[in-house]
Amino acid sequence: MANNTIFDDVFRTLLEKMPELAVPLINEVFGTSYPEDIQLIQKRNDHQTKQGEIITDSYFLIADKAYHIECQSTSDSSMIIRMIEYDFSISLESLRLEDGKYRMYFPNSCILFLRGNAGRKMLSIEMVMPDGSTTEYKVPAIYVGHYTKNEILQKKLFFLLPFYIIRYEKKALDTQDQELQKMLEEYQEIEKCLEEEFLEEGKEKAYRDLMELILRISDYILRNKEKARKGLGDVMGGKVLELESDRLIQEGLELGRTQGLKQGISQGLAQSVSALLRKGKTAEEIADLLDLSLDYVQKILKEVQQ
Secondary structure, eight states: GGGGGHEEEHHHHHHHGGGGHHHHHHHHHHHHOOOOTTTTTEEEEEEETTTTEOOOOOOOOEETTEEEEEEEOOOOTTHHHHHHHHHHHHHHOOOEEEEEEEEEEOOOEEESSSSSSSEEEEEEEEOOOTTSSSEEEEEEEEEEEGSSSHHHTTTTOOGGGGGGGGGGSSSSSOOOHHHHHHHHHHHHHHHHHHHHHHHHGGOOOHHHHHHHHHHHHHHHHHOOHHHHHHHHHHHHHHHHHHHHHHHHHHHHHHHHHHHOOOHHHHHHHHHHHHHHHTTTOOOOHHEHHHEEEHHHHHHOOOOOOO
């Protein structure tokens, strides 16, 4: 994945894998009150114009209303120009003849800025018609940096969590222990909240997917801050590894029912050890995590590395 697309990739993955997380964000931006389990229908992101194809970051329906969100990594006031082009293309596809008149239906659109802290505001363009009348095209802008950790968690704006780490990208985390500790404490609270929200509700896959996206962006933002990256990985990645280990062991047990219990468990443990090794865990850490003897783990490691 190219670094300049990591934010777009994570944004689209959130919408594809966990579209339900976008619902509280839509409610926050547009003042709606959709329930969290309402259906979100993905629409085509490619739109044909006379100048060629344009591709939007997202375009979907909720309760027959069209929504369009663009993800922008840096603050850019000219973004409104691209937005009107995108929305004009989308509205052309919804062109209808009603009561003898053609009508274009523009989507409910907003811009999600990942950097900056301008708070929520409106970007606009004033369109002047040939007869002198004017029409104002307005799009709300929402900034991830405007929201505190507590606001995100209380409002269940979990969609924003993978991008939360961006506020720390200019901090000297590896040399200022106070800043590093502050960040780790925030993420400990985030992880605890996500456990309560997802794991206690039996939503293990959603928890794992969201945590992996959080770590994906964090690894990129903290790529030159080894101490901070490892600390955050320990805080946020530990539970994911435990869940992965449990899943692989369970697969081993299932295999044991058909191939012999002992063989199945051994294979499940071997898979777990291999998975943890790929995640960068040492033999000592793996033994502690799986509650196995160090000698046994080293024996498995020797076998899987052959």
